[in-house]
Amino acid sequence: MRKKTTLKNLIISFMCIALIYNVVNQQLTMRRIKSQYKEKQTELNSLKMKNDKLNEEVKASQTNPSYMEKLARERLGYVKPGEESVVDTPSKAENNK
Template sequence: MKKKKLTLKSVIIILLLIFSSYTIVSQQLTMKKIKKDISNQQKELELVKEKNQKLKDEFELSNTDLYKEKQVRERLGYVKPGETPVIDSNSK
C-alpha cells in the first residue's frame, strides 16, 4: 500500500475548508441573533405605539367640555344650580 503524502496544497485546501466552515457557522449565528433582536424591537415598538395611542386618546378626551366639567365637579366640588351636593363621610 502506498502512503499519500500530505502536500502543502492539501494542507492549504484543508485550512481553507475549515476557515470557510467556521465563517459560515459564525455568520449564521450572527444572523440568528440579529433576527431575534429585530423581533424583540418590533414587539417593543408595538407596545410603544399602543401606549402612544392611549395617551392620544386621553389627551383628546381631556379637551372635551364634558371631561373638564367632570374634573371641576370632582376636584373643586362645584354643583349646578338646583343640584344637591352629597358628601361621602367615608372618603378623605
C-alpha cells in the same frame, strides 16, 4: 513532489475550515439579529398602542370638559365646594392577608 501535494492539501484544508467557521459564525449572528429584531418589533407595537391610547386621551381632554373634571378628581383628588373627599383605607383583616 509529495511535499508539494501535502502542502497543497494542508492549505486547502485550512481554507475549508476557515470558510466553515465564517459561515457558522454568520449564521449565529443572523439568528441573534433576527431575535433582537423580533423583540424590538414587539416593543414598537406595544409603544404604538400606548401612544394611540395617549393621543385619544389628549383629544378627549381637549374636547370634553367633563373628562378634565374626571381626571382632576381621580388623579389630583380635587373636590367641588361643599363636597367631602372620602378615602377608603384597607381594614386590618385585609392587611393581614
